[in-house]
Amino acid sequence: WQLAMYLLHDMARCSVEKNTVSYSAGISACEKGAQWQLAMGLLDDMARLQVVKDTVVYSAAISAVEKGGQWQLALSLFAEMQRIGAQKNTVAFSACISACEKGSQWQLALGLLHDMARSKVSKDTIVFNAAISACAKAGQWNHTLALLSEMTRNQLLKNTITYSASISACEKGGQWQLAMHLLHDMTRHGIKQNTVSFSAGISACEKGAQWQLATGLLDEMARLQIVKDTVVYSAAISAVEKGGQWQLALSLFAEMQRNGIEKNTVAFSACISACEKGSQWQLALGLLNDMKTKSIFQDAIVFNATIGACEQGNQWQLALDTFERMVAAGLSQDLFTYNAILDAVQDKPVGPVLFRQALHRQVYPGLLRADPALLDLHDLSPGSARLAVRWWLFEVIPDVLQRVGTPSRLEFITGVGRHRKAWQTKDIGAAVESILLELELPQVPASIEGRVAIDPRMLLSGVGRL
Known part of the structure; x- marks a missing residue:
């Protein structure tokens, strides 16, 4: 030029x-x-x-x-x-x-x-590839498939770019089955698969909670001698971590280090989340410090997982230190942050202080229902639920009883656990039952499944330790 x-x-x-x-x-x-x-x-x-x-x-x-x-x-x-x-x-x-x-x-x-x-x-193929890529960025998988069909009707050759962009569209649209179909279609038509196509496929598996398929694609990449990059490893680690396979997540992270692959926030975040599930608090803190040393951006997810790992290891002081580091870093504390830290400090003097802070910041907007006899604990963790029960019974219910009279029962909405993942063992119902036992408040039959109930007359008669 x-x-x-x-x-x-x-x-x-x-x-x-x-x-x-x-x-x-x-x-x-x-x-x-x-x-x-x-x-x-x-x-x-x-x-x-x-x-x-x-x-x-x-x-x-x-x-x-x-x-x-x-x-x-x-x-x-x-x-x-x-x-x-x-x-x-x-x-x-x-x-x-x-x-x-x-x-x-x-x-x-x-x-x-x-x-x-x-x-x-x-x-031509270039035009369609550009249009498919535009749709892929927005996760418009249905339009992408329509364009693929039009290419077939026009007898235009599809290449690696065509398929990689289409798989990416399916991944962003949460269509992991279609992503897998397109990957297999590439093999069937003799179209070369590359790092980008496999990366999109593994990301689709991650979003579809298909960790076994994700690791299968990793094995296929090794067999075909296709380079695994940061994006591939990050997606694979996220997939197995979300599937509760924390040891496999840590193994992939170690492999990433051995191969000299640059680690990013996503990889660290997934690995620290794996540490949380495996109660590996020392490793989680080490990874958090490693991110700071390497100037890798630490987001809220990373801090939340580290706090959770410290809680799992009964290290409440370290959990609180990590929470304070997060505040000092200028990051917003969300529902997951407060649930994690309140699990760690629920029985410590700082617990009620942080719970009130969460209330002030409207972290739990659905806690109080229109029906004053209901406390909705759906979004809470066991620790935050125990603190919420104490707060409600000590500070909210006395005023309710004075204003609207005595309802037939007071109920805590805990859910029935249908939406818990296989690796999630925390039971809100059990946490509520334990705090009621501590307060010496006997349960009565609840109106429906997924609730714990007490008789408000027990409060008025002085039964219990309120």
């Missing part, structure tokens, strides 16, 4: 008139050399000298700015092309659809594809 620019400038020096062809060649050179600013400068030069801009000029310019990540400018040039009546070709449409993909404008990409059909401009 440098030589092309030199020759263009030399034309002016030698008083040789520059025309559409010379500018077109110059802009194409800029496009190939990733010099989108120079390409735009040549377009401005053409306007100043009143040199006609044709289809080739616009197509090259749109391609140049699209490759430079200037998607809005690409769409602006395409609109200008339409305004002056320049004929649109496959190259211009393809570059413009690619620009839509970079700008996450999937609806516009599909609109341009339909415009190609109306304008009788031929659509």
